[in-house]
Amino acid sequence: MTTIQKDQKDQKDHRDQKKQSILLAGASGVLGRHVAHALTGAGHKVTGLGRGPDNGVRADLGDRDALLRAIDGRHFDTVIHAATALRKPPVRDRDMYATDALRTEGTAHLVEAARLTGARRFVVESMVFGYGFGDHGDRPLTEDTPFGPRGRTARLERHIAAMRTKERLAFDSEGLEGVALRFGLFYGPGGTEALLPLLRKRQLPMPADHGRVLPWVELTDAARAVAAAVERGRPGRAYNIADGTPLGFRAHVETVAMAFGLPKPMTVPLWLMRPMSYAHTVMASRLRVSSARADHELGWTPRYPSTREGLDAMVPADR
Structure with missing residues (x-):
């Protein structure tokens, strides 16, 4: 074998070592579909976990025994928790309750399943609102900011406690390498379209932002x-995951309207x-985050550094 051939083989072996077998909970969801595409494009083998027929492993995260039976005899290198119970943007606090349960009981069950499959890595979808709802001022929060402070009210504590528990289970579970991604608010293909008919019919009233901004991230x-x-x-x-242009909730919706001519x-x-109640809490919050750690350690920077650029990529060129 020549030196060139050996170098080529070493490079191929290195690439093959990076390919993983991945169990993705929430693969059929708005974020999950994009995650499956990104992982497959990177050469990984992805198996979806969920209740729908398109999943390779059909199970409900809320049913521990059925979940463990469904994964019995399967092996995965990494397990990802991106499951949500949301089918539309949450408006009232009760709209979040099922997702809160997926963050607590569902995560505990998935940790058990991950161990049984021999997985080493456990990646969870988290949210920047785990830093707390309300006014955080203009200074961007880093991952060193305390996460999961007690909520000001019982209803807010229910949501924050769920995010706190999800991360704790990921980090503290013996034998698993836990990683949490604290996302900004999602928009983009599969998400933003839900706003369009409401804007078209003028059924989406919004308060003025008055200087309040929030982190956003495009779904891809x-x-x-x-x-x-x-x-x-x-x-x-x-890792905080957000673009470089925080935007008020109303400003974001106005940008959507402008991009689609509505x-x-x-x-x-x-x-x-x-x-x-939930929408009011979100719209009344002011929060900025820094994604510098994701840049330095993950090599991740947003392809779309602002909502405007992300939405422009969605709009047909011939509109």
């Missing part, structure tokens, strides 16, 4: 971050949103 960018975490995430580490939302006072 978020999926790329998951693939990077599978390959390069450091065990026990969390009417801007009507303006209403913030207090009028109080019956929509």
